[in-house]
Amino acid sequence: MKLASLKSGGRDGALVVVSRDLSCVADATGITPTLRDAIENWQQVAPTLQELANKIETGDVQTMPYSPAKLASPLPRAFQWADGSAYLSHMRLVRKARGVEMPANSETDPMLYQGGSDGFIGPVDPIPCLDTDWGLDFEGEIAVVTDDVPMGCTPEQAKSHIKLIMLCNDISLRHVMRPELVKGFGFFQSKPASAFSPVCVTPDELGDAWTGGRVNLPLLTVYNGEEYGRVHAGKDLTFEFPDLIAHAARTRDLSAGTIIGSGTVSNENHDEVGSNCLAEKRMIETIRTGEATTRFMEPGDTIRFEMLGEDSQSIFGAIDQTVVAG
Structure with a gap:
């Protein structure tokens, strides 16, 4: 459905x-x-x-x-939007470029932050850019919507609470993000409203591509009319959605309509499959040459995310956005 x-x-x-x-x-x-x-x-x-x-x-x-x-995003607003970093290949690149080690428990304890959920951008609505110095970036992700999840829910129990699946563009302001993180108090100004795919689907719509915790299909990213990434969402995934849900519900109930995001979909073989955000490409450039040359988004740039089924038909419709000034 x-x-x-x-x-x-x-x-x-x-x-x-x-x-x-x-x-x-x-x-x-x-x-x-x-x-x-x-x-x-x-x-x-x-x-x-x-x-x-x-x-x-x-x-x-x-x-x-x-x-x-x-169409608006499937949930134009939600009581809760929590985004993870389930693809550690992405986080390793970010940390390596900064010369920072990964946390000791990074492969056993998921990372999750709580984003703004009082309003989301429509799937083909423009992305406002108030200041090009803010470092506007896109991030292609998978997201799930849960029903009521009780506190203390285990990963195995969490599988039954996943009711809907969709794509996400988790928009980030990279140059605003760094000073926020230095404060040690998480994201706020650096995470404006996200956008989700036009359509959300029940897990059965994915057939064998849905394992109960991950989507085994590539996420296609087209930036300014050219393919930027064809990154497989089922590969190099350290934490599945039930792991993220159980982590979020460790100390609190999750109300029905909670959205949980995967974080930027990323593969270890990024040279072959590309990336789903500009920051990742910039990190690769920094590691290899000492300098990032890929610029962040500016008015007029376009970004499109889509996922095709085995029949080559679009599953969720496409997030298809243009950056506009102001």
């Missing part, structure tokens, strides 16, 4: 069910008004939403054309 949120529904959007081929959508507000309501009452409404999804495929329900420009 594929779900999305029309912008016309107010702050939380209006829920629609999307056809598998992303050609049309059907109004689902008669079942439940928003995705936020759906995830909070998942056991009750999911079967009826699935019935609507089935009717779309058989042509037994009225539909509207699929239009990403009319």
